[in-house]
Amino acid sequence: MVKDFEILDWDSEFFGFKVARISSNISQKYYKELISELYHFNVELIYFNSPFDPSESEFYSILKIDEVVELSKELKLKKNFHPKVKFFNQSRATIEMRNLVKRIARRSRFYFDDNITTAKVYELYDIWLDKSVNGIGADTVLVYEENNKIKGFATVKINENNGTGVIPLMGVESKSEGKGISFMLMEAIESYLLEKKCSILKSSTQAKNLKALKVYERFGIKCERGSVINHLWRKPANLI
Known part of the structure; x- marks a missing residue:
């Protein structure tokens, strides 16, 4: 049985207030009861x-951010890595990776929520990057490096229970776009x-990420639009 909701302890501690996630499988009728709870x-x-x-309720206002795009591909072709693609084996992210993760953050659900400051979004993604390079939240990090500078990177997570892989983070610097770096990283992944x-490769992104979606589709990844991404914010008591 799928749990109807989950209190997210890490998110709650990070933001300084209680955060929860509702299961996407609940019915519209039960949704109204649940948000009251x-x-x-x-x-x-x-x-x-x-x-x-x-529907908006007396308890929460709704911010519709974007649509989820579900990604999937059956994995078949194993190739040698491009010479400039390698595993990242340092314990600290480089300045290039820090800059890249800010680009990734600017495409995230949190960046399009005006209730969350840009500084807080960047902090969140910096933590995510730090955890990834230290093997927490990612099994490996792949980078594209040229002239001792990282031009793009991707983190990869494996779900051993069902034999699927996920790409939590991937980005290429703006001035290196159009050079096939994303393809080289995808082949390595x-x-x-x-x-x-x-x-199987399974992941998700947002419909706003048009450049990423074009790369995924050209690489043979199936992209299907699914659910709507919503942030529900508690209304002040004096408005209820």
Whole structure:
């Protein structure tokens, strides 16, 4: 049985208020009951990727951010890495990676929520990057390096339970776009996942990420629009 909601302890500590996620499988009728319950749990922010158009309630205002695009590909072709693509084996991210992760952050659901400051979004993605290079939240990090400068990187996570791979973070510097770096990284990711006995690549992105979607589609990744990304913000007590 899928849990109806989850209190997100890490997010709550990071933002300084209680954050929860609602399961995308709940019914529209139960949704109304659930947000009333979460309000009385003093939840300030709710993430909800909804298959239906959620109605605004007396308890929460709704910010519709974007659509989720589900990504999938059956992995088949193993190639040698391009000479400029390698595993990142340092314990600290480089300045180029810091700059790149800011670009990635500017395409995220949090960046398009005016209730969250840009500085806080950058801090969130910096932490995510730090965890990734230290093997927390990612099994490996691949980089494209030229003249001792990292021009692009991708983090890869393996779900051993179902033999799938996920790409949590991927980005290429703006002045290096159009040079095929994303393709080289994707080929390396596919080869790495096949080496690790993964047969499927599954991930997700947002519909706003048009450049990324074009890369994924050209690489043979199936892109399907799915649920709507919503942030529900608790209304002040004096407005209820």
